Amino acid sequence: MNERTDDALLTAPTEGSELPDDAKNPLLVTLGDRVRNLRARRGLTRKAVAQAAAVSERHLANLEYGIGNASILVLQQVAGALQCSLAELVGDVTTSSPEWLLIRELLEGRGEADLRRARVAIGELLGTAANDPARARRIALIGLRGAGKSTLGQMLADDLDVPFVELSREIEKFAGCSVREIHDLYGTNAYRRYERRALEETVQIYGEVVIATPGGIVSDPATFNELLAHCTTVWLQAAPEEHMGRVRAQGDTRPMAASREAMDDLRRILNGRAAFYSKADITVDTSGRDLPASFELLRSSVRENMARAGTAA
Incomplete structure (x- = not known):
């Protein structure tokens, strides 16, 4: 399976x-x-x-x-x-206990900005949000397959003169087998454990790095919180049609072979994850842009963010 x-x-x-x-x-x-x-x-x-x-x-x-x-x-x-x-x-x-109900009452009706501040404050209160001084120099690219994370990530790492890490490859090193084999042999829960471990080690090793993350990293809140706490996150956004076109251009026909409703499903996956992807520090929309234009937009956005943080290369 x-x-x-x-x-x-x-x-x-x-x-x-x-x-x-x-x-x-x-x-x-x-x-x-x-x-x-x-x-x-x-x-x-x-x-x-x-x-x-x-x-x-x-x-x-x-x-x-x-x-x-x-x-x-x-x-x-x-x-x-x-x-x-x-x-x-x-x-x-949040109906499971009185405290949940009281907390929900405080947060109910609040906007996304208020909810984000509350989440960060709770993380600091509970000691789960690290004040990581290297966060601005760790760049993590998030988004669906076909967003260009690997290609643009390597280009950005070269431009910043920092290492480039594909988290999927690090997951495979820990597991000793391919991502597909992890899912097939051990299941999704095991994959998520390897994913969390690979991210933690990457953050521990590198103070400066560009990381291409798997598209589903937002599916595990604990791992995604870890990513948000230790990395400047960039959502490489594109229209569903462009995601599919890029995957097919890479020679991967599995999505089209697996279902007659491939595009509908891709839209549904994107819609299901968009609210999480949007928590990124930076959003770069590559829709309608070729590779050089997409890279220039990514490069300028990241460097502007670094300049604001006082860490420009």
């Missing part, structure tokens, strides 16, 4: 998905949306989740389209396959 992230694709809709919305139970529709969004955020295929949850693909498809009234045991299996709590799957985890 291949549970890779960015090229994970959906199967075709079932007949039940054609039901008009007013014929569906609103609670089941909401539950289905949550399951589908969690799956998209993690970049997992419906087939992979169905296999991990020990349910049929049709059963899972019906659940996602709001026409499957799954038992609580099935929902528990699906939650396990999606690496989340049952509470997160079926509702708001």
Whole structure:
């Protein structure tokens, strides 16, 4: 079973998905949306989740389209396959204790800027957010496959005269096998552990570096928090069509071979992760730009940020 992230694709809709919305139970529709969004955020295929949850693909498809009234045991299996709590799957985890409710009340209705300040303050209070003086000189590129992280990352590292690290290669060194084999042999949870370990070691070794990160690194909050705390993050953003075109230009036809709905799935994955990618310090939109123009935009954005931080090369 291949549970890779960015090229994970959906199967075709079932007949039940054609039901008009007013014929569906609103609670089941909401539950289905949550399951589908969690799956998209993690970049997992419906087939992979169905296999991990020990349910049929049709059963899972019906659940996602709001026409499957799954038992609580099935929902528990699906939650396990999606690496989340049952509470997160079926509702708001912040209903789990009085303190959660009080904290939620304080944060409810706040804008993204306020929420970010609260997150940083909580991290400092609990000692989980490091005041890392090298943060401005560690540049981590995030985004979907086809964003140009490897190509632009190497160019940026050469320009800044710092090492370039592809985190996927470091993950493979730790595991002793390819990323695909990690997923196939050991599963997504093992992959996430290797990913966290590779990031921690890279941060420990390098005070100056450009890092190309896997597209799904935002799927694990603990690892993503680690990245945000120790690196200046740059979201290499592009239109879904450009992501797909670049992947195909590299000779990778797996997305197109895996599903007739490749573009729909790519959009869903991007939509599921965009809110996390947007937490980056810098956003560089390469849509409609060739490689030299994209690099110049990335270079100028990073150098301007370094100048503001007083660390310009």
